[in-house]
Amino acid sequence: MSDIVEKTLTALPGLFLQSQLGGGPAAAKASFSSRLGSLVRSITLLTSKHEEEKLIQQELSNLKVTVSAPTTTLKMMKECMVRLAYCEMLGYDASFGYIHAIKLAQQGNLFEKRVGYLAVSLFLHENHELLLLLVNTVIKDLQSTNLVEVCMALTVISQIFPREMIPAVLPLIEDKLQHSKEIIRRKAVLALYKFHLIAPNQVQHIHIKFRKALCDRDSLLTRSVDWTPTAQGFQGCDVEADRQAFGQENASGYKDLTGSFVTILKQVVGGKLPVDFNYHSVPAPWLQIQLLRILGLLGKDDRRTSELMYDVLDESLRRAELNHNVTYAILFECVHTVYSIYPKSELLEKAAKCIGKFVLSPKINLKYLGLKALTYVIQQDPSLALQHQMTIIECLDHSDPIIKRETLELLNRITNAQNVTVIVQKMLEYLHQSKEEYIIVNLVGKIAELAEKYAPDNAWFIQTMNAVFSVGGDAMHPDIPNNFLRLLAEGFDDEAEDHQLRLYAVQSYLTLLDVENAFYPQRFLQVMSWVLGEYSYLLDKETPDEVISKLYKLLMNNSISAETKAWLIAAVTKLTPQVHSSHTVEKLIQEFTTSLDTCLRQQAFELKHLQENVDLMKSVLPVGKSCDDMMVDASLSFLDGFVAEGLCQGAAPYKPHHQRQEEKLSQEKVLNFEPYGLSFSSSGFTGRQSPAGISLGSDASGNSAETGLKETNSLKLEGIKKLWGKEGYLPKKESTTRDGVDALPLPQETAALENVDQPVTKKDPPPALTPSREEKEKQLLASSLFVGLGSESTINLLGKADTVCHKFRRKSKTKETKSGEPTSAHPNSLSNASYEEDYYLDTLQDIGDKELKKISLDSELLDSESFTELHMVEKPSDCNLPRPSLFADNNLEIFHPSQSPGASVANEVSLAAALLEDPTEHMHSPVIEVCSNETISASSYKIWKDDCLLMVWSVTNKSGSELKSANVEIAPTEKFKITEQLESCLPVIEAESTNIFQHSVQMENPSTEGTLSGFINYQKMDSHSVQLEFSVTLSLLDFIRPLKISTEDFGKLWLSFANDVKQNVKMSASQAALPSVLKTLQHKLRLHVVDMIGTEGLLACQLLPSRPCLLHFRVHADVLVLWLRSSCSALPDYLLSQCQRVVEGS
């Protein structure tokens, strides 16, 4: 825009004179006619912010009077709205005018209406309550014969519209899709797209329409005569809506459209569109980019679909050679697509060249995007980083922090054990320069992660973490200190190594604390105090007493928060048993037993009492055993005598909390004169919740008063909890921690370290004629940064990274998986099991398949002990795997299928039984054949586990020869998260035998249903490999599990959830009673019945893994008022439609 004359406001007063004498036409018009003009002018004449404020407040109060005066005409009102919008843009509150904006849109003539609508869209947002008043106006205008009115209505709908009113306008907008004017169709599509975003389930049927339209138009396209701008415009929008749909819908449903998209893109790239759609002589760039993005989504990990698009992508890469910004935009998208879809080496080569063009470009924007692209592809092709290493080094010292940050992100991706020190150092440098909190928090997390993963030695690790803690401060993610402490506490296999690390940490903290006037963030101090408390005993020189006095000094510091002080006192408490008698401890007790902070005070008292009994203290606070469990008498049986005595003396027996609660509640009900049903939220839940809170408080305080009375025994327990439970650190640990199975640390760390110190020189330096010293430095840096990359090491960087010594990899990881398995194997509760049984029988009856009953019986009869045994045997060897597969290799032995080829049903039965990990607990769907050919047949069934949906595929080899490299491959979708459970690629399936494959599936985004599709690959003896496609449908209900919560929790959760949906459903006559509805919902939808009060019922469920959804309903004659709430925005919508189906259907 070189032709824009630069004019600034500072020159404004002068300009006015000019414009009045005949300056720019628009400015002149404005200065004469509008009162906005005079307002703007007077504002610019002011010098101070204060004056401006005064002036605008004055203006606003004038406006307030004007808009509410009955004599104000609509024309004046229009003018007022413009001024109000201006004031609001300057940051002043103009909410008094909102209602008038709506009125203006309602009553004004076209021009006034236009301003009214604009003001509404500027003032309000889609959740604003006043917006409801606009709905009627919008409906009227949509039905108007005046095109301009229709346009205005559609424009406002596409920007803000209340979600719950969508049904009122939906049919009208759908009609507009057939309108003769292009602009109207276009706006209608965008409005529908908007609806799709805010309430996806309301416009689900639209997708089919779009899809049909897309196909129709495709036939139009091929007869390019009909290729009109109209169609194209319409198309662009459709494509947009479809693209968005992919985000949530299963992409595979759209795969068949790939051909159409490719054809369209081919025509666009080939310049078949009218010139109107050219942008700087590039044909329809927006459409091109949309299409490329869609292709990227469609072709992801799908070879056959990808093959369709290779040609057109090649063409796009070739065509986009014009040196204009917009062609680069297309190129960038193209590169992205090429790397997203199933790879083709030729295309990848070209795309890599393109990335080179970006990276080497002198234009900074392109360079940035080049780095971004590199970051994206680096994991697929690390050699690309080597190619551009000098550019990357230059960017590392770029003056623009954004470029620097992107470069660091790139380096972060290529970090390995050999280059970690250099990369982390660069990151720390950047960290010290940044001020923005978001960046700091983000970067600190990355550094901590790298340090934990690749640290070459103890000193480096501790120092890096020190930097992380002191810079990251209190804003950083709490996981970082927690993980660090856990790492330190749990240690590694090598005791000497642990000892060294801890000692180093202790020493470094003592040095840090010695620095005068140093300021450390609270989090860091907490970490220090914990480490010092735990591991000071490792010190030789300094005595615990000296450490205590350092901690005491900190305690007396005013800038330390109460929370940190609690940590400090805890540390002192831990150290006290190691000194005989300390003056400092005495002082501390004296100081804090009178503290105003109750928590500190309590701790001080605990310390005081413990100190009086040294033996007890030593047994309670053993040295260096932070990870060991302590036996605690949780039933408090030693108090039985005390209780009995109390009862003898006439004390009331103890009632559990919930019982007291219920009693209180029933009393309340008597006194409640409000109609309970009418205002559910106020009288129902808040009423119930607040007394709970109060009594909880009194309960707790009662407890602490009691502890004061009791002897030191009880104090001991309290003390331990407080000391070690702070910040949630120190979770329950199992003694299995030390079974020493995870042989993680590999040797050669020292070698790796040396490598870094003396950069490897075998890499050819890039051709530089006579490298200056600066150059040399850079090359040196490069060689240290890119060490361990490149083709000679390994192609797959990720794979390598995993095998490289994870020196500090946490043990907890393996432990988590270990502890995860047994818990899932525990039977939950009897009620649950029986309910599941019910459900299963229901489904069975539904299907009416008698034979299957036998399967379940078989499975129940199966000896479950053998499985638990297997758990034990398998676990240790699994620990090194990232994901333990329970049956890894032994599975073949367990389920030897019967060899009779005819009895395939029996085969499956035994398989099904054998495969259920804990047959009595989890229910499964009937076995359905998903695909078959002459060689194999595959069937599948679902197991509804508590934590996921387990899809089991059993593949039977019907032929007489064995099959090689058989596997089941599930096409990844955006909708589901799929994890392979068993080893999915077995080398052979023997003749007439069956193999089992398992995938656990979780739903990523709620939707009614989705298709899971995949292939079975296998290879016959001496022949090519065969691929067999299959797909199964999963519904939302497959992922819904009961959520077992109490009524109180329900109340609390209910208030905390923002997304809610409410609807009235008519019930079928047969079940118009609360219990039967409850039963239906419980059985058909797997909801947990929380409570039933009068005509109301509360149910809870969760969408796996853990998205809760709460349901409240009330029965009125034959109408069911359903009200759902959840933390997840789309979930209530979908669940509601399921409920509706169930309740209306049966």
Next chain:
Amino acid sequence: MQFMLLFSRQGKLRLQKWYVPLSDKEKKKITRELVQTVLARKPKMCSFLEWRDLKIVYKRYASLYFCCAIEDQDNELITLEIIHRYVELLDKYFGSVCELDIIFNFEKAYFILDEFLLGGEVQETSKKNVLKAIEQADLLQELLPTPPVI
């Protein structure tokens, strides 16, 4: 697109369009922080920013900064072209547009924006069509009988 802001070199907001529902307080906070960040950047620096979890694309035309917030998967370069197309539209409509035109006719600038971008998505990429739509709407109001001015 999540929102679009136009502000002057002095940091004064000239136009704001929000395509995501936010409270006034959040809007003000975002505007303030963003204006500060963008104004602090030197002219030779990159037009893209990573700010919180958003991508910011900005460009300066004369004394005005045009600033868009886009989501992660969006294309930065094409967003620059969106800004450019909007400036072209303004330029064509006002005839060599300047900051003053936008200040004094800011409702017109909004009308043009609404014809070009609707609900955060590009509605019409043809310059001719956008201007035609605006002209039609402008023309209609002139044809209406205007009530006597008081």
